[in-house]
Amino acid sequence: MAGHSQFKNIMHRKGAQDARRARQFAKVIREITVAARSGLPDPAANPRLRAAIVAAREVNMPKDTVDRAIKKASGAGGGEDYVEVRYEGYGPAGVAVIVEALTDNRNRTASDVRAAFSKHGGNLGETNSVSFMFDRIGVVVYPAGAASEDDMLEAAIEAGADNVTSDAEGHEITCTVEALFGVRDALEARFGAPARSAFEWRPNLSVTLDEEKAVSVLKLVDVLDENDDVQNVWANFDLPDAVAEKLSA
Template structure:
């Protein structure tokens, strides 16, 4: 699940982290494979690979796993050939959902995603049926202690970003999607490597859910996120504090 720190915090407290970590590793390794095959195995000249390596570090993936994935993807031998896919639809309570994936079989993935929507109170729509409700942004994140709020904002503006926000969780710099790698490189030269640098879907407006509806929506998102071919799931809902606390209990 991407874009909802509150939700991620809930998930973090649920346990069963080993299985989650294994799935997360598999998704990052798949992104590394696609990044290498779409460019070069050298991260200094392959922005997408650099972003994938940042995701690997954020997931605490062992260095050996990363190096093996790069070597395998850059080898002459065939191996898996993944394509990027995106699905859109509505979940319970009219929540808009975007699903991004990497798959070696479009028909299988589309069928599984459609079945997940149908089984859990949603419906998959056509391309662009909900993406107009979201902004596609570049997001660069840093720990809070790397800079003051003013210094990060100043650096973000100089780098060509649109905004910088500071919370208890850290600094978040947002920019136009086409400026992501340029903004990241400028910030990295000043503050060092970011926690993450990625493209994100951010909702223009959100739907506030009560506990019952939240459980239904999160169940669907869980099922989608658990699919091996799914890389990220985005949705336009918001959880009040009391609902988040009840779900975490």
């Protein structure tokens, strides 16, 4: 029985991993679609498309899948038309939440997001109701082996970045939204393609959570992230190390 139970657990985990991978692919393909339609289908001439391809590489999407998505998006009548939508609200414990979505049905997505907030102890607010608690920035990430701390700092500042944080894990370069593509391209010319480049909402005011509140907030974030229309979920909570260790155990 123990072996049977263990096998079922392994299969369940594999099923969950496969489902998560499928959702990741679907989200990246939507971004590739919107990026390809917002400019030329050539990554060299379309910064947003280049960023989407980096995101595809990050989730190990096969190159032929990426190529098919670009080709479909750039073809006549090629698939769904997605629009970018942002939702803002408060989760449990007064945590501010920003949800970014790409959807072909605004009513469906708004209804799903509102229901997730309501069911998990939150409230959906108006646009800009919580975004003042975040800064919108550009982020470029490189592995530690891409360059020394000094070389990365020098190159990033020359490219127009605002800050570089380096540690044993890697280098994180931050800049204004307007400077992201220029900074990324300058660093790519010197150090090769980054591990990641993206726009992010970074909290400028955080809420520290205990274990009980953290469980509630993370459940809301998970439910939102599992929605196919949702691309990113940002929240301004902070987990003390002891709470994070308990939750990851």
